[in-house]
Amino acid sequence: MHCSDCSEQISLYLDGLLDQEQVTRLQAHLAHCEACRAEWEAVHWLSSILEAEPAAAPAPDFAARVNLRLQRREARRRRVRGGIGVLLGSVGLWGAAAVAVALLFVVLWQPSLRIVWLDVGRPLAGKAFSILAVLGRALYSVVHELFQRPSWLLLSGNAILALGLIALWTRIVLRPRALMLQVNAKT
Ligand SMILES: [Zn+2]
Known part of the structure; x- marks a missing residue:
């Protein structure tokens, strides 16, 4: 057997795909070829580890996290759709x-x-x-x-007007923010 065929024969052997005659030939080659024996040992060791190790399981909260992410994405999509609805x-x-x-x-x-x-x-x-x-x-x-003729009437009227405007401005500026915070807290 040639060394170049040996790698393929080794993996076929590990998969149980070699007949008795091929196995005998492979063993004969490994007995006198140090390089191929080293490869055989490495591959055999790796395959035994892979067989012993159970398949990697996802973290216990993986499903919950994926679900949360999907819900957030859906909420975002709904918000965008709502905005488009208002605009239209x-x-x-x-x-x-x-x-x-x-x-x-x-x-x-x-x-x-x-x-x-x-x-x-x-x-x-x-x-x-x-x-x-x-x-x-x-x-x-x-x-x-x-x-x-500036008088107390004018001055107090101006003050009331200014206070009213400030109150209106505060309401307009703060209300959408409070609403947005509520929406964000919910999602
Ligand atoms: Zn060899």
């Missing part, structure tokens, strides 16, 4: 508003309706506008008067 919803609302405005524009542009608009709508709108203008001017003069 608001886009839909804005789209509906745009369509409504466009329809109104088209309707008002119809010749017959334009006459109605010119006859009834515009004077009414003009009246409303003049009333608003009067109210605006009155409001402006009151504010102007107050700013000309």
Whole structure:
């Protein structure tokens, strides 16, 4: 037997795939070839270790950890999907508003309706506008008067306004964060 065939014969022997004649030839070669005997010993030793060692079992909490990971991934996916839903919803609302405005524009542009608009709508709108203008001017003069002569009323009004704005700002800034923290704690 040649040394180059020996490695293959050794592994076939360990797998029980050699007939008696082949086994005898292999043993005869190993008896006088030191290199192949060394290889035989190494391979035999390794294969005995592998047979004695039970298959590596996963850690006891492996399944639980995988499960937790899958749940987290699912929660993340749901959050992303929810965000996309909100986004699409608001886009839909804005789209509906745009369509409504466009329809109104088209309707008002119809010749017959334009006459109605010119006859009834515009004077009414003009009246409303003049009333608003009067109210605006009155409001402006009151504010102007107050700013000309600072008084305790103005100062306290400003303070109340500032406090209200701060409270509103705090609510707007802190509320989504609290909600987000709750969501994160749950997942
Ligand atoms: Zn040999």
